[in-house]
Amino acid sequence: MTGKGFVVRAVVTRKTGQSFEVSEVRIAEPIGQEVLVEVRASGLCHSDISVARTGMGGDWPMVLGHEIAGVVVAVGPSASRIKVGDHVVAAALRPCGQCSACLKGAVWSCSQPNALDRDSEDAPRLEDKHGPVGQMQGLGGFAEKALVHENQLVSIDPAMPFAQASIIGCAVATGGGVVLNVAKVQPGESVAVFGCGGVGLNAIQVAAMAGATRIIGVDIQPDKLELAKKFGATDVIDSTTGDTAEVIHQLTGSQGVQHAFVMVGVPQVTQTALQSLGQSGTVYLVGGMSPGSEVALRPSPGDSLLLPFQQGIRGTWLGSSNFYHDIPMYVDLYLQGRLNLDDLVSRTISIDDIDEAYEELERGSIARSVITFPAKS
Ligand SMILES: [Zn+2]
Numbered sequence: 001m002t003g004k005g006f007v008v009r010a011v012v013t014r015k016t017g018q019s020f021e022v023s024e025v026r027i028a029e030p031i032g033q034e035v036l037v038e039v040r041a042s043g044l045c046h047s048d049i050s051v052a053r054t055g056m057g058g059d060w061p062m063v064l065g066h067e068i069a070g071v072v073v074a075v076g077p078s079a080s081r082i083k084v085g086d087h088v089v090a091a092a093l094r095p096c097g098q099c100s101a102c103l104k105g106a107v108w109s110c111s112q113p114n115a116l117d118r119d120s121e122d123a124p125r126l127e128d129k130h131g132p133v134g135q136m137q138g139l140g141g142f143a144e145k146a147l148v149h150e151n152q153l154v155s156i157d158p159a160m161p162f163a164q165a166s167i168i169g170c171a172v173a174t175g176g177g178v179v180l181n182v183a184k185v186q187p188g189e190s191v192a193v194f195g196c197g198g199v200g201l202n203a204i205q206v207a208a209m210a211g212a213t214r215i216i217g218v219d220i221q222p223d224k225l226e227l228a229k230k231f232g233a234t235d236v237i238d239s240t241t242g243d244t245a246e247v248i249h250q251l252t253g254s255q256g257v258q259h260a261f262v263m264v265g266v267p268q269v270t271q272t273a274l275q276s277l278g279q280s281g282t283v284y285l286v287g288g289m290s291p292g293s294e295v296a297l298r299p300s301p302g303d304s305l306l307l308p309f310q311q312g313i314r315g316t317w318l319g320s321s322n323f324y325h326d327i328p329m330y331v332d333l334y335l336q337g338r339l340n341l342d343d344l345v346s347r348t349i350s351i352d353d354i355d356e357a358y359e360e361l362e363r364g365s366i367a368r369s370v371i372t373f374p375a376k377s
């Protein structure tokens with residue numbers, strides 16, 4: 001590791017199945033539209049575990065972590081939106097800003113996210129003693145600093161605490177976005193949320209904000225069901241105790257729900273969500289499923305109500321969030337006391353405790369841990 005740049009502590013994952021360990025990487029100085037962020041908080045999301053455990057979406061070695069909040073300490077010569085000193089939140093999307101999807105604001109559907117990468121003749125953004133190191137989603141948040149293209153960042157009100165801010169870019173944008181932008185939940189509608197972790201709890205509180213009258217939280221952990229109530233669930237179901245779809249139909253006066261959000265990537269849960277739908281209801285797939293997963297569909301009237309009741313099932317990606325608009329909105333709602341992020345940050349940890357915290361998250365016992373870093377300057 002020679003040359004210009006900054007040596008920082010970071011969690012470098014070298015191979016599939018490896019535990020999370022802290023080492024050192026050298027981060028290059030920003031060029032072009034790059035921005036160097038002093039990371040002050042970095043959320044632990046399930047997606048990092050699935051990449052670490054399965055290798056899917058990963059190109060080793062890589063620094064995982066994609067829920068970043070921090071302070072800008074340097075910018076490249078072409079950066080224009082983001083300035084030194086800005087407090088920023090990163091989004092787990094890489095919008096090029098040029099393609100037709102980006103130009104119409106559908107940044108979650110960008111057709112050329114790799115346009116934000118460095119050119120091949122440039123030095124790598126990150127390297128360690130073994131060679132170049134990649135960044136998950138162009139971010140690499142499990143590090144003291146992150147070098148990020150400015151298209152992935154949004155400046156926020158400095159009154160916003162970093163730990164709460166960090167989870168907006170993924171957990172909040174996904175859970176809130178799928179309710180507001182994808183399902184467009186209307187006042188008086190009924191929803192069911194399968195999986196009451198970080199993303200699910202946000203879907204619940206935003207559905208409450210949108211005026212849904214019946215909000216049913218489903219999980220297998222009693223602690224999470226208690227949290228679901230706190231976030232606005234009108235009813236909760238422990239899915240280990242009986243026929244969840246039947247209970248949902250009972251709770252909704254045999255109507256079923258209009259919207260069923262599946263936050264956990266388990267085919268059986270998706271089946272239950274389909275069985276919970278009412279007339280014209282839709283299942284939204286939010287949580288990542290493991291490769292090769294299949295969900296059986298029996299659309300004929302004798303087997304299910306899918307066809308005559310005009311029900312649907314659709315995939316979603318980061319809640320169809322135009323984060324340039326949505327992140328400041330969630331910050332405002334938090335600062336006004338209308339969005340609960342404090343109870344989502346179960347605890348803050350040091351980067352050295354990341355492996356243990358991920359084991360805890362995998363056991364499903366907590367909503368969210370966030371790594372925090374003390375201010376350097
Ligand atoms: Zn995430």
Ligand SMILES: [Zn+2]
Nearest residue numbers: 096099102110
């Ligand atoms: Zn684009």
